[in-house]
Amino acid sequence: MYSNKFGRLILGLYSCKPSAVCGAVRSAAGRSGFSWTAVCKQRTLWLQRSACLKTQRQTLPSPISARSASQTTVDPDELRRFQSLASKWWDEQGEFAALHAMNDLRVPFIRDNLLSVHGAYHPGKPLAGLRILDVGCGGGLLTEPLGRLGANVLGIDPVEHSIGTAQLHSSYDPDLRDQVCYRACTLEELSAEEEGGEEEQGAGQFDAVVASEVVEHLADLETFAFCCSHVLKPGGSLFITTINKTNLSYVLGIVAAEQLLRIVPSGTHDWEKFISPVELERLLESYGFSVQSVQGMLYNPVSGAWSWTNSTAINYALHAVKLRNDPQPHQTEAGSSHPEEHAAASHS
Template identity: 40%
Template structure:
């Protein structure tokens, strides 16, 4: 019997309902549009130029990061378990002539069984806090990347400050995100994510924090990992 899929039906429904607004920079997805240049720039500053490389974006949603990486010259596959956002991503790429990106409705674990060691770079951004078993996704990402390849994660820290900023502040006070976007209990401490990575054969090479200034309404990459943070890892050689 096949193993159950590592998905949360309520999470899929939540993002599917908003799928038609994914590429509206003034919609609920405005934060993703604003942080995308920062995370793309950091990925290339760590892993090097993406041009000509095979890249996988796990939990790609409507394709904001996947399409941006394709525009940098990468050959990108974006995967997700929500069908409506994938259709939005496919349509947007078609309408804007982005040829280097394609999309599939498949889980990271399923793809890992099909295509082990096929990707130079794997990204998994703002996704781990939305699945029942984040360690399983980390392990799948490690399987999918080539030895010596890079895997990037971003997620939310779990502490009182992150509850105050990421849920109370972002969802209820500043209304940067729809209410109910995140569940505090699913947030992941950097030490926990690093442990998942080590068990999967990934070595943590760099960590960055992502902060938001409500006065300037700008995001920035900093050394403060207390709320949002990114991890860069490398797959160890056999």
Template identity: 40%
Template sequence: MTGTAVEAEIRKFGALADRWWDPDGPMRPLHRMNPLRTGWIADRIARAHGRTGRDLSGLTLLDVGCGAGLASEAFARMGARVTGLDAAGEALEAARAHGAAGGLEIAYREGTPEDLAPTNETYDAVVALEVIEHVEDRAAFLGALAALAKPGGQVFLSTLNRTARSFLMAKVGAEYVLRMLPVGTHDWRMFVTPGELGAGLRRAGLAVTDLAGMTMDPLTGRWRETRDLGVNYLVAARRD
């Protein structure tokens, strides 16, 4: 395997494969966040193709760092032709089994975006959700995402801002106090500010088109779109 994937990160998330689809398990925050982030992305893909609602019928989408397929399945149900890509083989096994049980046709592949870039495959949309904060070489990673988008295609990321508040909420609070995530899930030093991410996307040949914050209601556990980028946020970009 080549590219920007960190072996320790691959092993860490591969070990969670058998519990990935448990809504109350270690991936509970992603289960709760998923409707917001996939809906936000689908709205913008559909709009770019002159469609209303979240109709992604026939459009090609690459889900980078797909894990066991939470986002891949959501996009497939909206009609997209989804390819899920991940470096953790155990997670992909769980993804294939769950997708097959739900009657979904999703092409799951093991590897990194750098592995795919030389094939000249391109997609209408490329998404990488909660991935870049686990990546070793951000510039190479973003360059590969850009190469995998069609000319005029879109690239979407969601990640964590590197702020004092994100350290308290997403690292200390989520992992040690509330136990929402396994201890060691995140390294706060690898969190990415919007400015850093925007600059990296521009260097990769992508133009940022939208930004939004994601905020969780601590009483209900529901996530909503906000203007607050201080902890979790989404980015949309376009390849010229």
């Protein structure tokens, strides 16, 4: 019943104006006894806190100062949450059902863009010869299909139980034995390792870095962007899927899904951590990336399927390439422009 209600919300409200969306959710909330006033007050507090944090970030004089505030991408609260779910990664009908379904979009998105960048094609194993780092790999839901496409994939995650689940699952498929490996570590720990070690996983070792449904859970995006640039080869690709920071993503992703219909456990997402395509592009450019494409994604909870859409108002996928002559972080030209369509798409 809840899935049908949420499906109608998404399919019926996705193209509506923000006022219409809020009005519809307000009406549904009233019928269920849900306090819309409390929701609005909560969001106002979040917006005020977000503005305060943005002001504090702007006073930091350099990227080094920004990273020194945490020096880690790991949020302890997120770590505890995913530890409790570590054994459920491969339950296709469970909490991660949407991530299983997302492979129908994100795997071809990664494959096709890598083939476009690198040009070579190996029949049956199109990604053969490429090294990919899957950041926040969880139980290996994306790591395994990339390995089956011929890539040599390293999946990393700070949750040891998730890594254990990934290793156990991949052990059942002998074709993955030489293609996929896992480590329980953070991105910054991997980035700090010296190049030339036994596994040669130091700076500039990967052809691609994938962070799918990860950045909205991180504690420090500055450190994330810096480390991604550090571990990538010049010309390497960065793939990100995440949630936009819009009124629509707040209404559907938090109010409807978590607080009203309770489809997603309360506290799964923090709207303050969402980031728009324009903001993400600006951050990546300051660390030596050039964004190649941004594409909207839409999930239908009724059919359990994802589809591409022209709007990035809720979910989106991004592909960026590390420039071969890296600029210094935060020293890109002040007049650098961003595609106007990205700015338009980021509005709800």
